[in-house]
Amino acid sequence: MRIAYLGPKGSFSHQVAKATFPQGNLYGYATITEVMKAYERKEVAYSIVPVENSIEGSVHETLDYLFHQASIHAVAELVQPIKQQLLATEKGKRIEKIFSHPQALAQGKRYVEQQYPQAQLEVTASTAYAARFVAEHPEQPYAAIAPRSAAKEYGLEIIGQDIQEMPENYTRFWILGESSPNLSLLAHEKKISLALTLPDNLPGALYKALSAFAWRGIDLTKIESRPLKTALGEYFFILDIHAEKEALIDFAIEELTTMGITYKILGNYEVYRIKEQ
Amino acid sequence: MRIAYLGPKGSFSHQVAKATFPQGNLYGYATITEVMKAYERKEVAYSIVPVENSIEGSVHETLDYLFHQASIHAVAELVQPIKQQLLATEKGKRIEKIFSHPQALAQGKRYVEQQYPQAQLEVTASTAYAARFVAEHPEQPYAAIAPRSAAKEYGLEIIGQDIQEMPENYTRFWILGESSPNLSLLAHEKKISLALTLPDNLPGALYKALSAFAWRGIDLTKIESRPLKTALGEYFFILDIHAEKEALIDFAIEELTTMGITYKILGNYEVYRIKEQ
Incomplete structure (x- = not known):
C-alpha cells in the first residue's frame, strides 16, 4: 500500500508513517500541501499530515488546505511524542554550527547555550533536512537538532539526548483517506x-x-x-x-x-x- | 520619543511606525520578541508588533509572549493594508532568482509564474531583508518581493506593482505602552x-x-x-x-x-x- 508523508526520510512524519504502516510503501513529499495533493491525485492510499503541536499550536497549512480546497477527510489520528536529539557524524567532535528547523532550535536553545555556547545556529526547512545536510558534510564542525530516527537514517551519532526544553511535547498527525485504516495500534x-x-x-x-x-x-x-x-x-x-x-x-x-x-x-x-x- | 519596530528598515512594521509616529526616533529590532523586550527594558516609550494578518491569521510569537511572559498591554491598534511589489535594481533586468519571506512568495506566486516562469524562488527571514539583499547585489539577476517602502529605503525600482493574489490583505499591529499615544489618525x-x-x-x-x-x-x-x-x-x-x-x-x-x-x-x-x- 502506498503512503505519502512529509519528507525527507528521518522526519517525525516519516517516524509516524513507519509506526502506522510498517508494511507500507512510504513516499516522502517536499511540502504538506504536496502530501495532501498526493492523496487527491490518487497517487497513494493514505496521506499523513501534522495538524497540531502541543507547544506551537495548529499547523495552518494543513487545516487551511482541508477547509479551503480539499474534500478529503481524516480517518485516523496519531499522537507522536516529540523528542529532539543533537546529532553529529562522530562523538567528541568540535561543533561550530548547529542546523535545524526554527522550532527545534528554539526547543534546544537552553541545552545548546550550556553545552556549545560558541556555536552558531542556522535555520533549515526541517529537522530531517538538517540531519541529512550534516551527514553530507562530515569534514565540517556541524551538528543538527533532529529526531532519533534521523540518526539511524543518515548514520549520525546522538551527541545530546532529549535536549528539548519542554518535556511534554506531542504532535497530532492525521491520516487522510477513504476509510479507517486497519492499524495494529490501540x-x-x-x-x-x-x-x-x-x-x-x-x-x-x-x-x-x-x-x-x-x-x-x-x-x-x-x-x-x-x-x-x-x-x-x-x-x-x-x-x-x-x-x-x-x-x-x-x-x-x-x-x-x-x-x-x-x-x-x-x-x-x-x-x-x-x-x- | 523612542519607538521599537520589527526591522530592518522598509518592513511593513517600519511603514506602520513611520505613519504612527512621524516625529519619533525609530529603532529596528531583529525579532518580534526583541521588539517587546525593548519596551519591557524601558529602552523605548512604545513598541510596535504585528498581531494578526487577514490571510495568515494570528502572529503566535506576539500573542504567546504577551500571555506567557509579558505584563504589558496594547494601547492602540493600527490596521495596515499589505501590498507586495516586485523590486529590482533596474527595470528591464533579467531576473533569475526572486527572494522574499515565504508568505510573500506564496502571495506573489501567480504573478511570478506568469511573468518570470523560469525564476527560482528563495526564502528570506523577511521581505525587507530580501530587498536589502537584492540592493546589495546589483550585478546579480535578482529581484525581491517587498513593500513599497523597501523600494524607497534601498533605492530599488518597482518592476511589478501590487502583485499579491488576494486584494484584501491587512495586518493588525499593536502599540505596546503605558498609555494611549496621541495619534493624528482617526x-x-x-x-x-x-x-x-x-x-x-x-x-x-x-x-x-x-x-x-x-x-x-x-x-x-x-x-x-x-x-x-x-x-x-x-x-x-x-x-x-x-x-x-x-x-x-x-x-x-x-x-x-x-x-x-x-x-x-x-x-x-x-x-x-x-x-x-
Missing part, C-alpha cells in the same frame, strides 16, 4: 473535527453554535478561529468533538444547519498514541 | 483583548465564559485557542471584544472570576486604519 478515543462558517460574524452565532453542543452534553476538546481570507475579522471555526454520542452529534449538526450555519466535516477518527522510539 | 472603534484560562478544559467552561458576554449583548469580534504549552489539548483563549459598553464588560469579567476563570487583559485600545502609501 485506539483510546474517537473524535470528530468540524469546520463551521457562521452566517454573519456576530458573536451570537458562535454562541448559538456552541449551545447546540453544550446543552446536549457533547464535549468540545478544541475550538479555534482561522481567517476566511476574505477580510480582516472574518473567520471560520474548527471544533474538535468527543464522538461518544454520535446520534446526539447528528442532531446538533442538523440544528446548526437550520440556523444557517454551514459545516464541513474535516475528520471522523479514532485517536492512537504512538510509543516513543 | 480612531474608528474601541476594543478590549482578553486571554482566558479556564479552571479545567471542559467545553462547559468555555461556553459559560461566552455566555457571560453573549447575554449582555457584548460583541466578540474574535475567539482563538492557543496551546497552554502544558499538554496536548490544553488551551488558553484569546477574545477580542467590542468595547462599547465598558460597564457591562466589567460585570462580565467579574462574573468570569467568580466562575473560577482567570483572565489577563492583553489590550484596551482604539483601532486606527492606516492609509495605503
